[in-house]
Structure formats: structure tokens, C-alpha cells
Amino acid sequence: MGNDAMNELPSPTVLGAAMYAVDTAARGFGVKLEVLERGRAEATMLVRPDMLNGLGVCHGAYLFALADTTFAYACNSYNRVSFAQAAQIHFVQAGRAGETLRASAVERSLRGRAGVYDVEIRNPAGGLVALFRGESVATDRELLAAVVPK
Amino acid sequence: MGNDAMNELPSPTVLGAAMYAVDTAARGFGVKLEVLERGRAEATMLVRPDMLNGLGVCHGAYLFALADTTFAYACNSYNRVSFAQAAQIHFVQAGRAGETLRASAVERSLRGRAGVYDVEIRNPAGGLVALFRGESVATDRELLAAVVPK
Amino acid sequence: MGNDAMNELPSPTVLGAAMYAVDTAARGFGVKLEVLERGRAEATMLVRPDMLNGLGVCHGAYLFALADTTFAYACNSYNRVSFAQAAQIHFVQAGRAGETLRASAVERSLRGRAGVYDVEIRNPAGGLVALFRGESVATDRELLAAVVPK
Amino acid sequence: MGNDAMNELPSPTVLGAAMYAVDTAARGFGVKLEVLERGRAEATMLVRPDMLNGLGVCHGAYLFALADTTFAYACNSYNRVSFAQAAQIHFVQAGRAGETLRASAVERSLRGRAGVYDVEIRNPAGGLVALFRGESVATDRELLAAVVPK
Numbered sequence: 219m220g221n222d223a224m225n226e227l228p229s230p231t232v233l234g235a236a237m238y239a240v241d242t243a244a245r246g247f248g249v250k251l252e253v254l255e256r257g258r259a260e261a262t263m264l265v266r267p268d269m270l271n272g273l274g275v276c277h278g279a280y281l282f283a284l285a286d287t288t289f290a291y292a293c294n295s296y297n298r299v300s301f302a303q304a305a306q307i308h309f310v311q312a313g314r315a316g317e318t319l320r321a322s323a324v325e326r327s328l329r330g331r332a333g334v335y336d337v338e339i340r341n342p343a344g345g346l347v348a349l350f351r352g353e354s355v356a357t358d359r360e361l362l363a364a365v366v367p368k
Numbered sequence: 369m370g371n372d373a374m375n376e377l378p379s380p381t382v383l384g385a386a387m388y389a390v391d392t393a394a395r396g397f398g399v400k401l402e403v404l405e406r407g408r409a410e411a412t413m414l415v416r417p418d419m420l421n422g423l424g425v426c427h428g429a430y431l432f433a434l435a436d437t438t439f440a441y442a443c444n445s446y447n448r449v450s451f452a453q454a455a456q457i458h459f460v461q462a463g464r465a466g467e468t469l470r471a472s473a474v475e476r477s478l479r480g481r482a483g484v485y486d487v488e489i490r491n492p493a494g495g496l497v498a499l500f501r502g503e504s505v506a507t508d509r510e511l512l513a514a515v516v517p518k
Numbered sequence: 519m520g521n522d523a524m525n526e527l528p529s530p531t532v533l534g535a536a537m538y539a540v541d542t543a544a545r546g547f548g549v550k551l552e553v554l555e556r557g558r559a560e561a562t563m564l565v566r567p568d569m570l571n572g573l574g575v576c577h578g579a580y581l582f583a584l585a586d587t588t589f590a591y592a593c594n595s596y597n598r599v600s601f602a603q604a605a606q607i608h609f610v611q612a613g614r615a616g617e618t619l620r621a622s623a624v625e626r627s628l629r630g631r632a633g634v635y636d637v638e639i640r641n642p643a644g645g646l647v648a649l650f651r652g653e654s655v656a657t658d659r660e661l662l663a664a665v666v667p668k
Numbered sequence: 669m670g671n672d673a674m675n676e677l678p679s680p681t682v683l684g685a686a687m688y689a690v691d692t693a694a695r696g697f698g699v700k701l702e703v704l705e706r707g708r709a710e711a712t713m714l715v716r717p718d719m720l721n722g723l724g725v726c727h728g729a730y731l732f733a734l735a736d737t738t739f740a741y742a743c744n745s746y747n748r749v750s751f752a753q754a755a756q757i758h759f760v761q762a763g764r765a766g767e768t769l770r771a772s773a774v775e776r777s778l779r780g781r782a783g784v785y786d787v788e789i790r791n792p793a794g795g796l797v798a799l800f801r802g803e804s805v806a807t808d809r810e811l812l813a814a815v816v817p818k
Contacts, residue, residue, distance in 0.1 A: 243427030246418050268396050271440075272515045277393030278452050279436045283429035290421075302428050303632065304604065304653065306456040306756055308784050308803070310777045326788075327760045327796055332603065332655075334758050334799055336786075338776075346777055349784055351801060353604065353653075353758070355632075365422045453782065454754065454803065456606055458634050458653070460627045476638075477610045477646055482753065482805075484608050484649055486636075488626075496627055499634055501651060503608070503754065503803075505782075543727030546718050568696050571740075572815045577693030578752050579733035586729045590721075602728050606756040665722045 227297050228362055230254040234291060240365050247283040251291055257325035257335075259292040264318045276313030284321045285337040285350035292323040293333050293354035297361045300333070305352040317341050321350075331356040377447050378512055380404040384441060390515050397433040401441055407475035407485075409442040414468045426463030434471045435487040435500035442473040443483050443504035447511045450483070455502040467491050471500075481506040527597050528662055530554040534591060540665050547583040551591055557625035557635075559592040564618045576613030584621045585637040585650035592623040593633050593654035597661045600633070605652040617641050621650075631656040677747050678812055680704040684741060690815050697733040701741055707775035707785075709742040714768045726763030734771045735787040735800035742773040743783050743804035747811045750783070755802040767791050771800075781806040 227233075234254035238244065244251075253260035263284040271277040286305060293300040313319055319339050327334040337350040377383075384404040388394065403410035413434040421427040436455060443450040463469055469489050477484040487500040527533075534554040538544065553560035563584040571577040586605060593600040613619055619639050627634040637650040677683075684704040688694065703710035713734040721727040736755060743750040763769055769789050777784040787800040 237422050240422040241427075242418050243421050243430065247429065268392050271393050272387050272390040273449065277391075277433070277436075278455070279397065279429060279433035280393065282432045282436070282455075283427070286427075286429045286432070299423065302459055304456065304458045305428070305432075306454065306606070306801070308454045308777070308801075309452055310779065310784070326799055327758070329760065334760070349776055349801075351756070351758075351799075456651070456756070458627070458651075460629065460634070476649055477608070479610065484610070499626055499651075501606070501608075501649075537722050540722040541727075542718050543721050543730065547729065568692050571693050572687050572689075572691040573749065577691075577733070577736075578755070579697065579729060579736045580693065582732045582736070582755075583727075583729035586727075586732070599723065602759055604756065604758045605728070605732075606754065608754045609752055 230256060230295050233295060233297055233361060236362055236365050237291065237294060244287045247280065247287065249284055249287045254291055254295055256295050257292055257328065259288050259295065259323045260320060261288040261291065262318050262320050265313050265315050267315055270315060276315070278307070278309055281309065281313055281319070281339060281348045282307050282350070284319060285339055285348060286352065288321040288323040289335045289337050289350065289352040292325060292335050293352070294361050298356045299359040299361050299364045300354045300356040303353045303355045305350060308349045310346045310348055313341065313347050319347060380406060380445050383445060383447055383511060386512055386515050387441065387444060394437045397430065397437065399434055399437045404441055404445055406445050407442055407478065409438050409445065409473045410470060411438040411441065412468050412470050415463050415465050417465055420465060426465070428457070428459055431459065431463055431469070431489060431498045432457050432500070434469060435489055435498060436502065438471040438473040439485045439487050439500065439502040442475060442485050443502070444511050448506045449509040449511050449514045450504045450506040453503045453505045455500060458499045460496045460498055463491065463497050469497060530556060530595050533595060533597055533661060536662055536665050537591065537594060544587045547580065547587065549584055549587045554591055554595055556595050557592055557628065559588050559595065559623045560620060561588040561591065562618050562620050565613050565615050567615055570615060576615070578607070578609055581609065581613055581619070581639060581648045582607050582650070584619060585639055585648060586652065588621040588623040589635045589637050589650065589652040592625060592635050593652070594661050598656045599659040599661050599664045600654045600656040603653045603655045605650060608649045610646045610648055613641065613647050619647060680706060680745050683745060683747055683811060686812055686815050687741065687744060694737045697730065697737065699734055699737045704741055704745055706745050707742055707778065709738050709745065709773045710770060711738040711741065712768050712770050715763050715765050717765055720765060726765070728757070728759055731759065731763055731769070731789060731798045732757050732800070734769060735789055735798060736802065738771040738773040739785045739787050739800065739802040742775060742785050743802070744811050748806045749809040749811050749814045750804045750806040753803045753805045755800060758799045760796045760798055763791065763797050769797060
């Protein structure tokens, strides 16, 4: 995308706020959007006691939720509604109750409608908790128009 | 695993109940274990309004949660504590509020400690919602001993 | 795709022969197309001595080549040029020199341009060697027109 | 792995040469090992005419072969025989005949026996051709002992 087209886009801050306002699921997961730029996002999530599985560590689906949400913000940052087509996660070490985990999403490729984004999740000590790679598909719909609550 | 060793294992029903009793996260997702056999599981989840993302469809992380939980029950059905090492999901069509989705997990491979399981999620009309493939690693810990609440 | 549209398509046999005739790489891998139907294919490959890695077993890239080629035939069987967008392989057991491996590809999903195909590779004893999942994207180009040698 | 243990390992150069000498498949693919350090490798491959598929571009299996081989050198660089357990590849743009492609593998995680490595393939213009993520499992076998030709 050229710089001119970029300059006409709503700022990532505006886009992030609009998305987050109507993203009931993300708020339920306790995911907080911390940084949003074109193609890049960071978000945090506190591991709550209700997020633990039967073995007492953070359920993998909450790690996925944090990574997937961060990915979603990154790939929607161009104001085009984009969907996750597929995603893969590698679980490296357990997330523990009380830890605030931080996910960082970066764009690895964006060609036409197809994007690939890498997300890593780290614990407060900087240790790697999970690696995630997501594939996005962009539509022609404008994001701001799509997410404004009716 | 030989039939003799199998017969000495606790029944899948007992294992499933013990896991589910302490699986706070799975219960929070509203995932219900419907079927558990050695290496095979089925579970359901009602798509609630709080599971929707900013575009009004079921957040992908809830589809992952349903698939991942079903996979976890299937790979723990031999009474050995097993962890997800990695997982991949393909999103095929949206899940809608009010739908009860059903996930079916089958074992594709189990050699030594390493397992591969396929899960598919279908909506009430039988339409395919998502495909999931998970990799498990088994430990030497006995599941029933690990999950009994203290 | 409706039955009427299907009936107007060239037969899978014709499509398979046309693709194979110009598929230099597949022939170099020694992959032989055995079965081709709409959305389904089977192919075989003899593990030759030059396919072994430093540890004396079939190099994983040859297993990938067999699976990927079988997938390509399956997803091109509708006479639309289709590309692999992504693929994942799990290596279950080694392929040995002298074995003829058989790959079977089945369509798990085809919606619009996006397809998901599963391939399994088995050895002559029926043992599972590898599991593969591929994602395809279809174009508007007609396959027969695209592959006819100039 | 501590620095002391590292210092007692054979140099990556020695390990790379020993592996490559017996890696018939890698040499057949035309893959050349360019750089080998602990946990990191670079390799190149010229796209030859016999590597093209029916559409006239580099067959995806050759891209996989380049990435997988580079990954294999990186994960075996500690002198422990390590196997690929699974791998995923995203095809970003076509490889063309006559291009020398370069793959760079970096270690993202290594805990106990389980490793995750990322590989990217770029063309001579620096354009991204493919992204690869591989999972390795280390054994207790010493690499130099395993690959020495009998």
C-alpha cells in the first residue's frame, strides 16, 4: 500500500478503539490492546484463576485467544475487514495464574488479500510461552463501517 | 496399547468425569463432554452472545477452545497426562449465536509419546465450521492422580 | 459445483494426463498418479537410494513431494488452475529405500476459491508414514488451457 | 546448553561437512550449505529447469526441500541427532527458473528435546518466497557417530 493511500486511512488508534468497543469476546478474555500500528499490534492478558485447566496451568485456548486477537488487530489495521483463514500455535511453556502475558504480532507478508502474521507470547520474565502464525484474508469491506455499533 | 493393558485402565467415563470436574476453563467456555472413548471424544458448545467478535460472529478463539478441549479429552483418555504441543485450525465458515456446535476428535497416530489428533467442528445443519489438527505429548504421570482435587 | 457443471468438465483422466505430461518436477520425484476423481487423488512413489538423507531414511522433502503432488492433482481436478497456499506435514515413521509409498488425498472443504485437502502416506505394510494438510486457492484460469505445452 | 558444554562440541563447520557428505538427498536437490552456527543455518538452491511444475514455476516441494534441509542443519548443529516431527510452509510468491534462492533458519525455541525453527526463503531481489516453521525432536545419539559413512 502506498504512503498516500496510507495517509488517508483512519489512524490505527481510531481503528483499534472502534474494533475493541464492539469486540465482546476479546474483552471477555481480558485481552487489552496496548499498541496498534499498520501491520503490527501488541496486547496483554492477565491469567485469571478461571483460565486454568485441570492441571492448574493456563488453558491453551486462552493463549490462543490472546494471540489470535492480537493478530486480528494487526491484520485489520489497514481499515479493510480481514478474517483469519487458518492459524497454528506451538505451546512452549505454561502460562501461570497471576502472570500478565504480552503478545506481539508482526506482519510477515501481505500480498493482495493474503497476509501472514507471526505472534509471540512472552511472560513477565521475558520467557517465550507460545508461537503463533496466522493467515488472513482481506475483504473489500471498510472496517470502520463494519464495526460501528448500530 | 494391548487389550490387557487397556482393560486395566479406568474407563473413559471415569477419566472424563475426573478431568471435567477440575477443568475450570473448559466449563467456562461452556464445553460439554458428550462422548469419550480411548483416543476419541465428542463435545458440544452453545455459541453465546458474549462469544461474538466485533463482526457479530463467533470469535475464532472459542472455536479453537471447543476443538482444543475435545482433543485434550481424546489424548488423555489412556490415563496418561498428555499435553498439547502444537495445534492448527482452519476456519471454514462462521459460527452463529444460538448454534450448538459439535466437535469430534479422532486419533490419527499414536506412537510412543507422540500423538496426532484431528477434530472437526460442525454446526446443527451438519455444515463444516472448522478443521483442527493437534499434536500431543504424553508424560509418565497418571491422569487420575494428577487431576484429583486436593 | 452442480452436477450439470460437473458433466461439462473434462474427465479427471484427461485432466490428470494433461497435467502430468508437463509436470517435470513430479516425474523427477518418481511420483505416479494412480487415481484421479473430482477432489480426490492417489499417487505412488518408490523410495530410491538417491532419496535418502544422511541417516539412511527417506528425506522428508520427498515425502512432502509425494503428498504435495497428490494434493495438487486433487485440487486441480475441477479444471480450474489452483495453487497451494500453505501446507503442513507430520512425519510419523520413516520411509525406507525400496518401499513404494502410496498417498491418498481427499477434499475436506471447498468453498469459493479456498480448499482444504488431507493427504496420508502409507507404506506397503499399511503403516502410516505421514499426514499432510494442504490449502488451495483456485484461480479463474482453465487448467487444460494453462498446461498444454506450447 | 551452557557455554562449557558448547565448547566441547565439534564446530558447526565440522558437523555441517559430515552431514552434507552423506546427505544424498540434499545434494540431489542442489542445496548448498552456506552458513552453520549453533541453532542457525543458511543454504542456497538454484532453481533448475527440472524443478518446474506444469505451470512453469518452481514446484513447491523443492521450496520445501530447501527450507527443510536448512532447518535440519540448524537443529542438528548441537551434535545430537534430531528429527523433523512436523513442518508447515506458506507459499508467498513463485520461484523462477534460474534464480538462486536463499533460506535462513533461526531457532525460536529449544527446550529439552523439542525445538521450533523458522526458515524464510528469499529470491535474489530479496523478495519473500516462502515461510517455513519446523518442529524438531532431539535424540541421545551423537550426530558425528551417526553420519560417518561405513
